[in-house]
Amino acid sequence: MKKRFLTSIILSAALSFGALTGCGSSSAETAADTAESTEATAESTEATAESTEATAETAEAESTEETTEAAADTADGDKKITVGATPVPHAEILDNIVKEVLAKDGWELETVVFNDYVLPNTSLEEGELDANYFQTLGYMNQQNEDAGLHLTAVAGVHIEPMGIYSEKYASLSEIPDGGSIGIPNDPDNGERAIDLLVQKGLLNSKGGFGSDDNYTEDTLSKDADANPHGYVITPLEAASLPLSLPDLDAAAINGNYALEAGLPEAHPALDIEEFDDETTIKRTNFLVVKQGNESSEKIQALIKALQSDEVKAYIDETYKGAVIASFTDAQ
Numbered sequence: 001m002k003k004r005f006l007t008s009i010i011l012s013a014a015l016s017f018g019a020l021t022g023c024g025s026s027s028a029e030t031a032a033d034t035a036e037s038t039e040a041t042a043e044s045t046e047a048t049a050e051s052t053e054a055t056a057e058t059a060e061a062e063s064t065e066e067t068t069e070a071a072a073d074t075a076d077g078d079k080k081i082t083v084g085a086t087p088v089p090h091a092e093i094l095d096n097i098v099k100e101v102l103a104k105d106g107w108e109l110e111t112v113v114f115n116d117y118v119l120p121n122t123s124l125e126e127g128e129l130d131a132n133y134f135q136t137l138g139y140m141n142q143q144n145e146d147a148g149l150h151l152t153a154v155a156g157v158h159i160e161p162m163g164i165y166s167e168k169y170a171s172l173s174e175i176p177d178g179g180s181i182g183i184p185n186d187p188d189n190g191e192r193a194i195d196l197l198v199q200k201g202l203l204n205s206k207g208g209f210g211s212d213d214n215y216t217e218d219t220l221s222k223d224a225d226a227n228p229h230g231y232v233i234t235p236l237e238a239a240s241l242p243l244s245l246p247d248l249d250a251a252a253i254n255g256n257y258a259l260e261a262g263l264p265e266a267h268p269a270l271d272i273e274e275f276d277d278e279t280t281i282k283r284t285n286f287l288v289v290k291q292g293n294e295s296s297e298k299i300q301a302l303i304k305a306l307q308s309d310e311v312k313a314y315i316d317e318t319y320k321g322a323v324i325a326s327f328t329d330a331q
Contacts, residue, residue, distance in 0.1 A: 080108045081298050084120035084132035087113055088259050089160070089315075089323050090285070093306075094133065097314040101305040107298075124290055125149045130298055131289045133157065133306070137281065140288055153286035154294050155303040156328030158315055160255025160285065162189075162196050163269030163322065167245050172200060172270050177229045179249030183217070184238035192273075193252035194220070194233075200271050203227050255322045264322040272321055284326040 081102065085091040091113045099109040112129065114120045120132040121143050131154075135143075143149055169175055181202070183193035191210040197203045207226035208215030217233040220226060227233075236244055241253045242261030250270070258264060275283060287306055289299055305311070307327040315325050 079106055080110060081302055082110045082112060082128075082130050083302070084112045084114055084123055084129045084134070086115065086117070086120070086134040086256075088256055089158070089319060090134050092318075093158070093311065093314065096318075097311055098302075098305045101308050101310050102301060105301060107301050107305075121147070121149055121151060121288075124151060124288065127290070130293070131287055131302060133285065133287050135285060135288060136283060137286060140286070150291045151288050152291045152294060153288050153330045154299060155287045155307060155330060156281075156284040156326050157287060157306050157311075158285055158323050159275065159280070159283045159326045160259075160323050161273040161275075161283070161321070162192055162252055162254055163258060163263075163272040164196065164200065164202075164250055165242075165245060165253050165258060165263050165267055165269055166248075166250040167267050168249060169270070172202065172250075175202070175229075175231075175249050178232065179229075180232045180234050180247075182234045182236050182241050182244055182248045182251035182253075184241065184252070184254065185235035186238060189238055189254060190217075190235060196252050196273055197231075199274060202229065202231065255319075259319065259322050264320045269321060280326060281328060284328055286330065 083094060085094055091111050094109060094111045099111075102109050112123070114123075114134070117135065117139065120129070120134055121140075123129050124132050137153055140151055140153060144151055164172065166175070175181070181197065183197075184190050187210075191206070194203070194206040194209050198206055203220075203226055205226045207220055207223045209217075209220050217235045221231065221233045224230075234248065236251075238254055239257055241251045242257055242263060245251055245253075245263075245267070253263070258269070263269070273279075273283070287299075287303060289296075293299055312325040312327070315323050
């Protein structure tokens with residue numbers, strides 16, 4: 001109808017123009033040609049408009065579909081929690097038990113395993129992780145200060161106690177006078193090992209170790225008051241102590257290195273660290289998040305799962321004292 005009406009108007013106008021000017025048949029034909037050309041142009045314009053309208057409708061439909069898919073993806077992502085962790089025992093605890101506990105409440109856990117202590121924190125700072133789980137408060141605070149990070153602890157999970165291990169003896173009392181006892185050679189863990197030897201009665205005191213720069217492991221080995229049994233205190237790289245154990249009478253070994261070497265099963269610790277309130281907080285490994293996310297639904301669900309009875313039972317049964325639950329509040 002639109003086409004016929006438009007054509008009628010154009011032809012009428014052309015004929016009227018010819019009559020008024022007195023033009024002959026040639027003028028009429030020109031007018032008719034003009035009318036046909038104008039009609040064709042109108043039809044082309046209308047077709048272009050219809051094509052443009054169809055294209056717009058298609059684009060709108062595709063945009064709506066993409067928006068719907070994006071919304072669905074966002075909704076799905078809201079139930080996914082991404083946590084960075086080191087392999088033993090942190091990633092094991094997450095993958096073998098926490099994932100199962102979270103799934104009961106509809107949460108999906110993704111564990112990202114790191115083999116160093118730097119990237120888990122920088123990845124958390126940059127928003128690539130929801131949380132990480134591998135470090136003590138002291139390490140986190142030092143990283144915040146040194147690297148300008150904005151991380152905070154939200155829940156204590158476990159302690160990896162240092163233990164005294166031996167392949168030759170079944171009890172501390174069997175270690176002979178003058179026996180060699182390995183300790184880690186870095187300052188923090190070295191002093192921790194000496195404190196353990198004092199705590200378990202192998203040494204009377206640590207003498208000036210840790211407070212006097214001139215008082216070394218060799219000095220302690222020769223200090224009859226602090227070391228009446230004359231144990232030879234032997235500093236070695238912490239990670240190498242399990243491998244060196246056959247050559248020593250005993251060694252104070254960090255829990256994670258003992259676990260990686262399979263010592264709890266093959267040669268259970270003769271004794272392990274004991275903790276008071278202060279050292280419990282100092283040695284606990286915490287769940288850590290970026291500041292501002294402490295109260296998010298994801299983090300609250302993760303805290304609940306990590307501090308559950310199922311996780312405690314798993315830790316007790318799996319690590320046999322090389323890891324102990326420490327469900328403490330953030331300090």
